[in-house]
Amino acid sequence: MAYVKKAESQHVAPRCSWGPAEQRREASNDIYFIISNELLVNKDASVPFSPRQVTSASDASFHSVSFSETDHPKVLITGGLGQLGVGLAKLLRKRFGKNNVILSDIRKPPTHVFHSGPFIYSDILDYKNLREIVVNNRITWLVHYSALLSAVGEANVPLARAVNITGLHNILDIAAEHGLRLFVPSTIGAFGPTSPRNPTPDLCVQRPRTIYGVSKVHAELMGEYYHHRYNLDFRCLRYPGIISADSQPGGGTTDYAVQIFHDAVKTGKFECNLKPDTRLPMMYIDDCLRATLEVMEAPAETLSMRTYNINAMSFTPDELAQEVQKQLPDLQVTYSIDPVRQAIADSWPMNFDDSNARNDWNWKHDYDLPELVQTMLNFIGSDSQVAQAS
Ligand SMILES: NC(=O)c1ccc[n+]([C@@H]2O[C@H](COP(=O)([O-])OP(=O)(O)OC[C@H]3O[C@@H](n4cnc5c(N)ncnc54)[C@H](O)[C@@H]3O)[C@@H](O)[C@H]2O)c1
Numbered sequence: 451m452a453y454v455k456k457a458e459s460q461h462v463a464p465r466c467s468w469g470p471a472e473q474r475r476e477a478s479n480d481i482y483f484i485i486s487n488e489l490l491v492n493k494d495a496s497v498p499f500s501p502r503q504v505t506s507a508s509d510a511s512f513h514s515v516s517f518s519e520t521d522h523p524k525v526l527i528t529g530g531l532g533q534l535g536v537g538l539a540k541l542l543r544k545r546f547g548k549n550n551v552i553l554s555d556i557r558k559p560p561t562h563v564f565h566s567g568p569f570i571y572s573d574i575l576d577y578k579n580l581r582e583i584v585v586n587n588r589i590t591w592l593v594h595y596s597a598l599l600s601a602v603g604e605a606n607v608p609l610a611r612a613v614n615i616t617g618l619h620n621i622l623d624i625a626a627e628h629g630l631r632l633f634v635p636s637t638i639g640a641f642g643p644t645s646p647r648n649p650t651p652d653l654c655v656q657r658p659r660t661i662y663g664v665s666k667v668h669a670e671l672m673g674e675y676y677h678h679r680y681n682l683d684f685r686c687l688r689y690p691g692i693i694s695a696d697s698q699p700g701g702g703t704t705d706y707a708v709q710i711f712h713d714a715v716k717t718g719k720f721e722c723n724l725k726p727d728t729r730l731p732m733m734y735i736d737d738c739l740r741a742t743l744e745v746m747e748a749p750a751e752t753l754s755m756r757t758y759n760i761n762a763m764s765f766t767p768d769e770l771a772q773e774v775q776k777q778l779p780d781l782q783v784t785y786s787i788d789p790v791r792q793a794i795a796d797s798w799p800m801n802f803d804d805s806n807a808r809n810d811w812n813w814k815h816d817y818d819l820p821e822l823v824q825t826m827l828n829f830i831g832s833d834s835q836v837a838q839a840s
């Protein structure tokens with residue numbers, strides 16, 4: 451393979467920020483080769499910049515004929531052992547068949563998850579491993595859930611940058627190369643203190659102050675760019691804080707709204723790490739997962755955008771506590787503020803404008819605050835009764 455040196459002015463990639471691992475991976479694809487800060491380009495490549503092996507928009511659409519709308523998609527979920535992945539796999543398996551949905555993660559699955567359907571190890575930082583999984587399993591849809599959330603991201607910025615940004619680059623290139631339909635969730639955290647906060651529309655200033663938010667704005671923009679440049683079928687929803695009963699949150703700012711239910715049922719006491727009047731958009735997990743399936747199934751012509759806000763409700767810790775106290779009047783709530791999480795929450799939307807999702811593909815939530823509280827308490831209450839009995 452012969453390589454020639456390429457003029458720096460034609461070079462689009464930010465060389466100096468690339469780490470050695472990324473250089474090795476690029477080199478293995480025989481397209482780019484970075485040595486000693488000099489870019490060497492495969493002179494046989496037909497265009498100066500393209501994602502890995504995809505050489506043009508027409509090539510990308512050629513690959514995409516492998517998925518017909520009448521077939522069941524073959525779905526891979528990355529980061530599938532977090533708060534949302536197992537529930538999504540359950541929903542998609544009901545619709546497309548157990549063996550058509552593969553969960554993946556870098557962690558060991560619990561027994562019930564391992565036995566509920568296909569599970570595979572996949573580290574999104576390993577490009578070749580990802581490609582092998584996509585090829586060997588004839589994947590047509592990729593749901594990319596791997597990420598470090600807002601609070602854990604601030605605690606480990608280099609890891610968050612690697613997983614949320616470098617990992618995303620791998621996912622985008624694999625998806626473009628194999629003509630996949632790609633879903634990447636974004637978040638209310640993609641907005642910042644200079645965004646309009648009440649309500650926050652789809653299109654406005656986005657200057658988040660967390661590595662999580664910055665990486666999610668990057669994901670939105672890169673996905674939309676790949677859609678325009680390479681015809682990638684990229685779909686993205688900005689989720690609010692998601693509340694679930696049978697899965698734990700992974701280290702975010704909205705985690706308190708899950709923990710309150712467990713503590714209320716188990717101890718009757720809850721210490722909240724956000725101030726009582728901190729208003730944030732929230733959603734019950736069933737609505738979130740259904741929205742994800744609906745936007746993935748929406749005909750492309752109904753999507754006037756590729757990144758949508760979705761919302762269900764907005765509340766403060768005090769309002770949530772009052773609603774829980776309607777069912778459990780003895781619940782005692784105290785406040786011990788976490789300054790990192792509070793600063794993040796104070797920069798995020800208070801209300802989310804999701805009118806475009808409602809107009810374009812008929813998004814509609816089912817759960818408001820009272821139904822959410824009832825459902826969570828029913829689930830956690832019955833779960834703890836089963837635990838006590840056994
Ligand atoms: N849960 C929410 O409230 C919420 C809200 C908005 C957006 N989102 C987004 O939805 C997605 C899923 O969220 P979640 O709450 O399930 O997250 P989570 O933190 O619970 O799970 C993330 C998963 O990613 C995995 N992971 C980490 N590094 C990885 C790597 N190198 N390769 C493969 N997997 C790796 C982790 O093991 C973990 O299981 C994320 O992208 C998140 O940003 C979630």
Ligand SMILES: C[C@@H](O)[C@H](N)C(=O)O
Pocket residue numbers: 599600601637638639662689690691692701702703704705
């Ligand atoms: C809002 C969302 O992205 C996540 N639950 C977090 O708080 O980080």
